[in-house]
Amino acid sequence: MKIKLVVVSFLLQLFYTKMFAGSIDTTGGIQFETQATWRQVLAKAKAEDKMIFVDCYATWCGPCKRMDRDVYTRDSVARVFNKAYICVKIQMDSTQQDDESTRKRYPDAEFLRKKFVITGYPTFLFFGPDGQLVDHRMGAMDAAAFLRMGIETEDPNTRYDILLNRFRKGERELLSMRALIWTALRLRDTSVAKEVVGPYFHDLNAQDWFVPNNIRLLNVYTRSSRDSGFRFFYLHSGRIDTIMESDVYAEDVVQVIIVQEIVKSWWIKSKDSDTLLGCSVWANQIAEKYGKYYSNRVLLCMRMQHALRKRRWLDYTHDLTVYMNKYGPHKDPSLDLVLNNSAWVIFQHSSDSVELEQALSWSSQALLLNADANYMDTYANICYKRGRRDKGIMWEEVAVRLEPENKSFRENLIKMRDKKPTWPVQ
Numbered sequence: 001m002k003i004k005l006v007v008v009s010f011l012l013q014l015f016y017t018k019m020f021a022g023s024i025d026t027t028g029g030i031q032f033e034t035q036a037t038w039r040q041v042l043a044k045a046k047a048e049d050k051m052i053f054v055d056c057y058a059t060w061c062g063p064c065k066r067m068d069r070d071v072y073t074r075d076s077v078a079r080v081f082n083k084a085y086i087c088v089k090i091q092m093d094s095t096q097q098d099d100e101s102t103r104k105r106y107p108d109a110e111f112l113r114k115k116f117v118i119t120g121y122p123t124f125l126f127f128g129p130d131g132q133l134v135d136h137r138m139g140a141m142d143a144a145a146f147l148r149m150g151i152e153t154e155d156p157n158t159r160y161d162i163l164l165n166r167f168r169k170g171e172r173e174l175l176s177m178r179a180l181i182w183t184a185l186r187l188r189d190t191s192v193a194k195e196v197v198g199p200y201f202h203d204l205n206a207q208d209w210f211v212p213n214n215i216r217l218l219n220v221y222t223r224s225s226r227d228s229g230f231r232f233f234y235l236h237s238g239r240i241d242t243i244m245e246s247d248v249y250a251e252d253v254v255q256v257i258i259v260q261e262i263v264k265s266w267w268i269k270s271k272d273s274d275t276l277l278g279c280s281v282w283a284n285q286i287a288e289k290y291g292k293y294y295s296n297r298v299l300l301c302m303r304m305q306h307a308l309r310k311r312r313w314l315d316y317t318h319d320l321t322v323y324m325n326k327y328g329p330h331k332d333p334s335l336d337l338v339l340n341n342s343a344w345v346i347f348q349h350s351s352d353s354v355e356l357e358q359a360l361s362w363s364s365q366a367l368l369l370n371a372d373a374n375y376m377d378t379y380a381n382i383c384y385k386r387g388r389r390d391k392g393i394m395w396e397e398v399a400v401r402l403e404p405e406n407k408s409f410r411e412n413l414i415k416m417r418d419k420k421p422t423w424p425v426q
Contacts, residue, residue, distance in 0.1 A: 029072045029073040029074065029077070029078045030078050030082060031082050032055070033087065033088045036088075037104070037105070037108060038088075038108040041086055042131045044086055045127065045129050045131065046129055046131070048086070048129075049129045050084070050085060051084060051086070051128055051129060051153075051154055052085060052086050052087075052088065052126070052127040052131075053085040053086070053088070053125075053150070054089075054112070054124070054125040054126075054127070055067070055072075055087075055088070055089045055090070055122055055124060056109075056112060056113075056121060056122060056123040056125065057121050057122050058091070058092050058093040059091065059093055060093065063121070064121055064122045064140070066140055067122055067140050067146075070143065071141075071143045076147060077143055077146060077147050077150070080151060081150055085126075085150070090105060090108060091105065091109060092112075092113060092118065092121065094106060112125070116133065116136060119138075122139070122140060123136070124136070124137040124138070128159070128161045133187060134153065134160040134161050134183070135149075135160060135186065136186050136188075137149060137186065157176075158176075163177075163180045164192060167180060172199060172203055174200065174203060177196050177200040177203075178213065178214075182217075184196070185220065193221075194221075197221050201218070201228070210239065212243060215240060215244060215249075223257070224261070225258075230253075233250040234290070237251055237254070245332070245333060246332040246333065247331045247332070248327070248328070248332065251294075251327075255294065258286055258290060258298055259298060259301075259302070262282050262285055262286055262289075263282050263286075263298060263302055266278035266281070266282055267302065267306075270306060271309075274310065275306075276302060276306040279303075283295050283298070286298055297327050300319060300322060300323050300326070300327070301323060303319055304316060304319035304320055307319060313349040313350070314350075316345075316349065317345065317346050317349050317352070320342060320345060320346065321346065321354075321358050324358075325358075335365075335369060336370040336372070339362040339363065339366040339369075340362070340363060340366040343359040343360070343362040343363040343366065343378055343379075344359075344381075346358065346359035346382075347382045347423060348423050348424055353386075356385060356386055357386070360379070360386060363378045363382055364379060366379075373399045373402040373406070373409070374399075376395050376396070376399040376402070377408070377409055377412065379395055380393070380394075380395035380399060380412070381423070383395065384396075385422070389416065389419070392416055393413065393416045393417065396409065396412055396413045396416055
């Protein structure tokens with residue numbers, strides 16, 4: 001019986017080797033299967049006991065082309081991926097230039113898009129030999145990061161399906177549990193993440209809760225004032241903010257839950273009302289449970305959001321300015337984006353000189369933090385609206401030079417030169 005099984009295994013191996021021999025790209029770098037259907041790839045993975053790597057790309061995708069040019073061609077990358085994986089490239093869009101083999105794969109592309117919720121490119125899918133998804137990543141990366149991802153995904157000590165099996169057999173190694181939770185989140189496997197997160201935090205030393213990765217995990221899984229994470233964020237906001245290098249990290253988590261539990265029902269009732277209903281009622285409830293700070297913070301935020309919903313721009317820009325100055329971030333990893341977006345809203349909807357000067361200050365800070373062409377466009381537009389036309393044109397010209405393909409930048413520059421408004425005219 002044992003001899004027969006060995007013979008059968010050998011024949012299967014020989015069959016799949018012959019079937020795929022003519023379909024391997026031998027031009028160097030990662031050897032991608034270019035002809036086999038998805039069913040054939042799954043069969044080969046099972047027969048060879050190898051994992052599967054799938055690059056989901058689009059012909060128009062610039063980052064996808066960079067991966068082809070700068071990453072897949074690296075010998076160090078190819079050695080790992082060609083040995084550990086069956087590698088497949090699936091074109092997710094369609095063009096008139098597609099060859100026959102690409103067209104045959106259209107059904108596979110559609111299946112993968114729907115089954116694994118592919119919304120951007122490149123998307124990288126990793127499967128175990130049994131065809132089960134074990135990781136899901138999106139976005140181009142450099143060769144070192146891509147190689148590290150490939151090694152970690154294939155490593156039995158970090159592989160999702162193996163870690164999950166060990167956990168369900170009673171293993172409670174903390175690093176493995178944390179890796180399991182994060183991978184489950186990427187895979188949108190919320191049931192597994194919830195299954196593991198409770199035991200993980202139960203076994204953590206109290207001081208280990210104050211580690212950035214664990215704080216981020218608690219943020220994801222704190223959805224109610226009854227969750228232990230809520231008390232953690234509420235009682236230790238100052239320490240958490242320092243660790244996360246943001247002066248509003250913990251406060252934002254707490255505020256979201258307060259709004260969800262106390263304000264949401266009033267917010268829904270206020271949809272067709274000119275006024276925000278129940279303000280005194282729920283503001284008092286918040287003050288009694290969580291103090292005046294959160295009561296005032298939530299009240300101003302909801303008043304601002306109601307003005308936005310009713311498109312009352314004078315009220316909205318006023319409240320936005322007050323909220324940003326009192327409760328907005330002054331230190332945060334995404335501070336440049338928050339400042340730029342807030343400044344842009346003021347530019348578009350306010351004619352108040354004080355608010356516009358405030359927006360100009362925010363825009364300037366964003367530009368100092370990140371010399372992004374979009375931030376330059378914001379700064380140029382506010383300068384122009386404040387009557388500093390030459391300065392606005394100068395900065396818009398820089399933005400256009402940095403991103404000449406950006407139609408909006410070019411149109412703004414033409415309007416500035418023609419002395420026309422670049423903001424919505426009410």
